[in-house]
Amino acid sequence: MVFASRRCNGTNAGLTYLIENNKKIIKMPVYLSEEFLEWECGEFINHRFDFSIGEHKFLVLFSPIDVSDVGYHALRSEEVGFSLPSDSYDVKFDRLENFESDNFYATPKKSDLGGIGGxxxxxxxxxxxxxxxxxxxxxxxxxxxxxxxxxxxxxQFYDRVLQRSFDEVLSYVATNLGEEGKGYALRTRYYET
Structure with a gap:
């Protein structure tokens, strides 16, 4: 697998704080990549973005959805309730150690939590x-x-993320999709009806 990168306006956010009930609460240091890593997979280019909170490392993967396969495109579009255009992505989020060990979405051991939670x-x-x-x-x-x-x-975590205001980016959000109701579809400002 060969990685390339695309520079973006990411930031290395340092130690931040929050005022809560008139008390200054120190938040954990956050590191965000300054670029997306890109790699080819067949005809598609996938994107990866790494970040950490405290000592815990995470990644987000963006994989293009194949809209050239008519049957697959119809199935995925029916699944979300609108026609998926090109430049649509499946998004996956996980801890980096899960990704590197091919043990995707594994819950951390209690001994590994060290600051996770709350x-x-x-x-x-x-x-x-x-x-x-x-x-x-x-x-x-x-x-x-x-x-x-x-x-x-x-x-529950994704539900919490989508409670945030994405007004400058998202124009439509569908939740509780799929057989088990755990799917989400997000249309952005670039989506043309």
Whole structure:
């Protein structure tokens, strides 16, 4: 697998804080990549964005949806309730160690949690994913995103992410898609009806 990269306006956000109930709460240091890693897979170019919160490393993968296969395109479009244009992506989010070990979406052992959990940590994750999706949309002019939560815990997290305002990027959000209701379809400002 050969990686290339595309420069974007990512940031290395340092130590930030939040005022809550008149108390200054230190949030964990957040690192965001400064570029998307790109690699070819057949006729498609996939995108990867790495980030960390504290000592915990994560990645987001953006894989183009094949709209040239008529049957597959019809199936996926029916699944989300609108016609998927080119520049539509499946989005996957996981811990980096799961990705590197091919043990996708594995829950961390309690001994590995070290700081994972709590409202402040979840808010950092939500902020990071909101930023990364916005950055990807602005960098690649993505027209739509599809996400499937692999478990109910991840679904609850995605629900929390989508409560954030994406007004500058998202024009439509469909939730609870698929047989188990764990799918999402997001149309961006670049989607043309």
């Amino acid at each position: 409202i402040a940590y979840l808010e950092e994750l939500v902020d990071a994913l909101t930023h990364i999706i916005t950055l990807h949309c602005n960098t690649y002019q993505a027209k739509s995103y599809l996400m499937l939560a692999e478990n109910m815990r991840l679904k």
